[in-house]
Amino acid sequence: MVYFDLFRRSFAFIPKSEVVVEPLELEEVDSDIVALKQLAKNTEIPLTSQRSFTKDESEQKFENLLSNLLKFGVLIASAVVLFGGIIYLVHHGSEPARYHFFRGEPSDFRSPQGVVKALFSGSDRAIIQLGILLMIATPIIRVIISLFAFLLRKIWSFALITLLVLTSLIYSLIGGYY
Numbered sequence: 001m002v003y004f005d006l007f008r009r010s011f012a013f014i015p016k017s018e019v020v021v022e023p024l025e026l027e028e029v030d031s032d033i034v035a036l037k038q039l040a041k042n043t044e045i046p047l048t049s050q051r052s053f054t055k056d057e058s059e060q061k062f063e064n065l066l067s068n069l070l071k072f073g074v075l076i077a078s079a080v081v082l083f084g085g086i087i088y089l090v091h092h093g094s095e096p097a098r099y100h101f102f103r104g105e106p107s108d109f110r111s112p113q114g115v116v117k118a119l120f121s122g123s124d125r126a127i128i129q130l131g132i133l134l135m136i137a138t139p140i141i142r143v144i145i146s147l148f149a150f151l152l153r154k155i156w157s158f159a160l161i162t163l164l165v166l167t168s169l170i171y172s173l174i175g176g177y178y
Contacts, residue, residue, distance in 0.1 A: 062149055066142055073138030077131050084127025091124055140169055 055063070108118040109129045118126035143166045150159035 066145065069142055069145065070138060073141070074135065077134035077138060079131075080134060081128055081131030084124065084129075084131055087127060088124040136173070140166070140173075143169060 108114040108123070109125065112133055115126055115129045115133060119130055143162060147159060147162040147166060150156075150162055
C-alpha cells in the first residue's frame with residue numbers, strides 16, 4: 001500500500017488516502033473481430049456480401065463535388081466582394097462618412113434583378129452585392145445538387161428532407177418580396 005501525503009501538510013483536515021494497485025486482466029486483442037466473423041458464419045450471410053461501411057467510388061465523387069462546390073463558391077464570392085470593395089474604395093474612399101441618418105439599401109439592391117440591372121449600369125456597389133448573392137447561392141446550389149443525387153439513388157427519405165430544406169430556403173428568400 002502506498003500513502004500520498006501531497007496536500008496534507010498545508011491542509012491538516014484532509015485525511016490520508018490509500019491507493020491500492022491491482023494488476024489488470026489482459027483481454028484478447030482480436031476478440032471482437034473473431035466474434036463478428038463467427039456471427040457472420042452463423043447468420044448464413046457471407047461477410048463479403050454484407051453492407052460495408054466504406055464509401056464506394058460514386059459516393060466519394062459526390063462528396064468531392066459538394067466539397068469543391070462549397071470551397072470554390074465561397075472563394076469566388078469572396079473574390080467578387082473584395083474586387084467590388086476595392087473599386088468602391090477607389091471611387092468613394094476619400095468621401096467623409098455620413099452617419100447622422102440611417103439610410104437603408106437603395107431599392108436597386110433589394111432584389112436579385114435589381115442587383116443585375118445596377119451591375120449592367122456600372123454601379124460599384126452592385127459588384128459587392130453580386131458577391132453577397134453568390135455567397136447566398138452557394139449553399140442553395142449544394143442543396144439542389146444533393147436533392148438530385150438522392151433522387152437518382154432513390155433514397156426517398158433523404159430526398160424528402162432535402163426538398164423540405166430547399167423549400168424553406170427558397171421561401172425565406174422569396175417570402176420577403178411578397
